[in-house]
Amino acid sequence: MLKRVVVLVSGGGTNLQALIDAKARGELPSAELAGVVSSKEGAFALERAKKAGIPTEVVPRKAYASRADYDEAIIAALERFEADYVVLAGFLYVLGDKVVENYDRRIINVHPALIPSFCGDGMYGLHVHEAALAYGVKVTGATVHFVNEVTDGGQIILQKAVDVLPGDTPERLQRRVMEQAEWVLLPKALELVCSGQLEGMK
DSSP states (O other): OOEEEEEEESSOOHHHHHHHHHHHTTOOTTEEEEEEEESSTTOHHHHHHHHTTOOEEEOOGGGOSSHHHHHHHHHHHHHHTTOSEEEESSOOSOOOHHHHHHTTTOEEEEESSOTTSSOSTTOOTHHHHHHHHHHTOSEEEEEEEEOOSSTTOSOEEEEEEEEOOTTOOHHHHHHHHIIIIIHHHHHHHHHHHHTTTTTTOO
């Protein structure tokens, strides 16, 4: 029985595309990409999903007065898609405790650094790579982890290191981390989770 996976997005959807491509290559035998939920109208990730034949839904953050209301709307969308697992793929909203509790050890996130470095509140997108370059690290990378109530604080599933090269800009480093780590790790981690290979790992 395939596990139903719903991907939460806000932007271009490059990590979503990595999952779509991995599924097409037969690398996600335990997972079905059952739906894509976007926090923004017009996110290009929605086009990627439609092209792949994946149902989509938009749950715009600005349509909800409070964080609690938005969390309820996200839970309702996940329930409509009958989600077994949830992937955060460039979803620019920190899920509230109720969502995390409802999907305990069933939400995974990809973070563009080697946690515990360059993570936590405010560390997303280019900010992460700017911080890595400012600190002068020689190696960075990406982490896929379970989501809990602490930002980037859940159990690590997989990590991959990526070299920082002389002359790197945040944009150049971001692209290398995506290509060499994020797009490689996310499908692998999702298959580990959906296949039950992580059961018992606490």
